[in-house]
Amino acid sequence: MDLGLALLRLLLAALLFGHSTQKLLGWFHGAGRAGTAQVFEQWGFVPGRRLVLVAGVAELAGAGSFALGLLTPGGAAVIVGTMAVAAVATAPNGFWAQRGGCEVPFCYGALALVLAFTGPGAWSLDHALNLHFGPWWGLGALALGLLAAAVPLTARARVLRARATTTTR
DSSP states (O other): OHHHHHHHHHHHHHHHHHHHHHHHHOOTTOOHHHHHHHHHHHHTOSSHHHHHHHHHHHHHHHHHHHHHTOSHHHHHHHHHHHHHHHHHHHGGGOSOGGGTOSHHHHHHHHHHHHHHHHOOOSSSHHHHTTOOOOHHHHHHHHHHHHHHHHHHHHHHHHHHHHHHHHHHO
16 A cells, blocks of 8 residues: 555656656746746746646645655645636536546645545554544544635636626626
8 A cells, every 4th residue: 555655646646756857947847937828827826937836835735745745634634725726617517538637636636635635544654653644634634625716716706896887787
């Protein structure tokens, strides 16, 4: 079981690393900050450049937490929140990523939540430092992540309402 948890952590960390560096640096065929900022602003996340930085750094922090197995519930909360925001923004396109849907953020967030509930396993810094997190930490990670997601989603809703009002005039 510990090997499986370590593999899950490392694979998710690698995916999150790629996901964040596409935004921040344009690596792996990403749009970089400028291109991603345009997409963020289309989705109603203003100012786009600043929020790309916030999202990218959050994803890198979660990737680091999972790669090391360090403070795993905290890393999970960051990823749950970031991916909840992304899932809401892409949900109008449906579920599947092929059509620009929310499949990828949903899966990344769900995997992070699984790690919050299971813990990182014995092959982790949490274990080496004798940090033990029970299932209540999973609920805490979920609650904290969703609470944090409410802030940018509320701001986005205001922007989208303002756009709708301007368009109908």
